Every structure is written in structure tokens, then in C-alpha cells.
Amino acid sequence: MKGVIRIGTRGSKLALWQAGWVKSAIEERYPGIRVELTRIKTTGDRILDVPLARIGGKGLFVKEIEDALLKGEISLAVHSMKDVPTLLPEGLHIRAITRREDVRDAFISREGLALSDLPRGAKVGTSSLRRKAQILSIRGDLEIHQLRGNLDTRLRRLDEGRFDAIVVAGAGIKRLGLEERVTEYLSTDLFLPAIGQGALGIETRVDDDYTNEIVSFLDHTDTSCCVRAERAFLERLEGGCQVPIAAHGVLAGDGLRLTGLVASVDGRTVVKDSVTGSRDNPEGIGRTLAERVLEKGAFEILRELYDVAPPGGIGRS
Numbered sequence: 001m002k003g004v005i006r007i008g009t010r011g012s013k014l015a016l017w018q019a020g021w022v023k024s025a026i027e028e029r030y031p032g033i034r035v036e037l038t039r040i041k042t043t044g045d046r047i048l049d050v051p052l053a054r055i056g057g058k059g060l061f062v063k064e065i066e067d068a069l070l071k072g073e074i075s076l077a078v079h080s081m082k083d084v085p086t087l088l089p090e091g092l093h094i095r096a097i098t099r100r101e102d103v104r105d106a107f108i109s110r111e112g113l114a115l116s117d118l119p120r121g122a123k124v125g126t127s128s129l130r131r132k133a134q135i136l137s138i139r140g141d142l143e144i145h146q147l148r149g150n151l152d153t154r155l156r157r158l159d160e161g162r163f164d165a166i167v168v169a170g171a172g173i174k175r176l177g178l179e180e181r182v183t184e185y186l187s188t189d190l191f192l193p194a195i196g197q198g199a200l201g202i203e204t205r206v207d208d209d210y211t212n213e214i215v216s217f218l219d220h221t222d223t224s225c226c227v228r229a230e231r232a233f234l235e236r237l238e239g240g241c242q243v244p245i246a247a248h249g250v251l252a253g254d255g256l257r258l259t260g261l262v263a264s265v266d267g268r269t270v271v272k273d274s275v276t277g278s279r280d281n282p283e284g285i286g287r288t289l290a291e292r293v294l295e296k297g298a299f300e301i302l303r304e305l306y307d308v309a310p311p312g313g314i315g316r317s
Helices: 013-029 063-070 129-138 151-159 170-175 209-218 221-237 282-306
Strands: 004-009 034-039 076-080 092-097 105-109 123-126 143-146 165-169 184-186 200-205 245-252 255-263 270-278
Touching (some): 004 063, 013 076, 013 151, 013 170, 013 200, 013 209, 063 076, 092 209, 092 221, 123 151, 129 245, 129 255, 129 270, 151 165, 165 170, 221 245, 221 255, 221 282, 245 282, 255 282, 270 282
Parallel strands (some): 004 034, 123 143
Antiparallel strands (some): 076 200, 092 200, 105 165, 245 255, 255 270
16 A cells, blocks of 8 residues: 555564664654554564574564565565575565664673683573674683574573673664673674674565665665675675674675675684685675685585585585
């Protein structure tokens, strides 16, 4: 219905903030359009007592929202790009990727200690194998424990003393105005973020010309370029929540530098490399980097994690 835009979103405080930000931006740009939010509970929101890697990983926080989009029940979906699988359902696409917030992970310690200063055996909470692997590669003496739930839940469990520290996305902390809780932001030189971390994706139906035109102004060219490279890296490796994979793209002039890694879950083996190329070919840069890390040992890590040959026939080509 022209004149009405319905945004599908998860129901967490952070997801509602993100969808509300998009709503406000559209209303400011197009005062005559009414924008409504539709809350949708996803599989990832319902199942909180099982690690993400055990329940499939891909699409856990988007599938039900995409189903509503395909049925025409909503006009668009707002996702954290780090939650969006590289392969989308037929008929849907990411029409816009917004300007990136802080890409770094935030380390929050109950006693205000930096990661390097935590005592041996300290308990660190995270839901991410990527974070677990990188923490253990730096501090193999720490205990990493499963921590799921929305940001408020994670902070509450830290305050209750269940953990000595937690690691979460810095973007969410900043969007909710909780910067005072952060002990330190982990440098991307030391700690690579998730693919697409800090950016929002606006997903629409390919054939919905009206909505596609409305949201086009939200696409941030530089952020989109970097995220496309990161997602191409992930797609070539066919990784999901069950594999510690990270990447971060940075633009400099006409060039794009992409750094990525694949790690074993225990952090003992980390394959990391960087590729620089033209920003006109972000997907090519992502695929090139993937091939390089496969050659340097990522293939063996993936084969062990999947306990068989990696999916899709990933090889050393």
C-alpha cells in the first residue's frame, strides 16, 4: 500500500532502536509517508539455552522476518548485517547498507580490568565462536563460557557475578547509550570483528519498486563497499556461526584493504591475511582473500570443524 511502510524487526531493545532509527530517517525524508514497526520473533530469539552453532547458525535471526517480507506482510526488514546469511531467499535483496557504527568489539569487565589484566582462569562470557577463538589466541588461560540473550540480559548476568567479563559488539553499546559500561574497545589490529558488524541492512523484495526507491537514500556507498568484500570472503568459505571467521574492510582512496581470518575454536590455530585492491571490485577482493587463507591452512581448520570435507566442495583452488 503506497503511503504506508511496514518495517519488520526483532523485538529486542537494540533491534527496536535500529528499526526506529530507520523509521525516523524515512519519515524525515518523506513526511507524507506513514511508517509502522512490526515485531517478529525469530528462532534465535526463542531458543536461548543452546549455543548458536548447535542450532544451525545461518539465518537464525532473520528467517521469520524474511518469510513475512515474502508474504507481503511487511515492506522491508532491518537487520544487523552480521546476522544476515550471504545467500538470500529468491526474490529478496539487501537494498541498502547504512553508514557503519563502531566496528570494534567492546570488552566489559566487572572489576574494570582490561583483557590483558584479567587474572588466570577468569570467566568471560560470549555467544560467538569468533570471539571465543580470538580471546583464547590472546589469553589461552581464560575460561570462555556460553552467554546468549539480548544486551540487557548479558549485562545483568555480568553484574550478578556469573562472569568476570563479557564481550559484545561496540555498535550496540553505542546505539543504546551504554558507553560508560565499556572497559575497553578491542582494536581491530588485534581482534577482527564479525562480517558486516556495525552496519544495518535494509532488506526488501526485488520487485517492490516503491519501497526500493524509498530506502535507496539510506545506502552508504563506502560502508556497502567494505561489507560486500567481507561477505564475499564469508561466502567463499561458506561459514556460519559454527566457524570462527572474521573480516574487516577499510577504504583508503581508491583502494580497499580487507583483512580476514579463520581460526580453530580453541584459538590455537589462527590463519590471518590481508589483500588490497580496487574498491571497484569488492567481491573479487573478498574471494581472493578467501583463497589465500585456504592455501595458508584454513582448509584444514574448516575440514576439522565440519568433521568432513567443508560444504560446497571448498578446496585449495
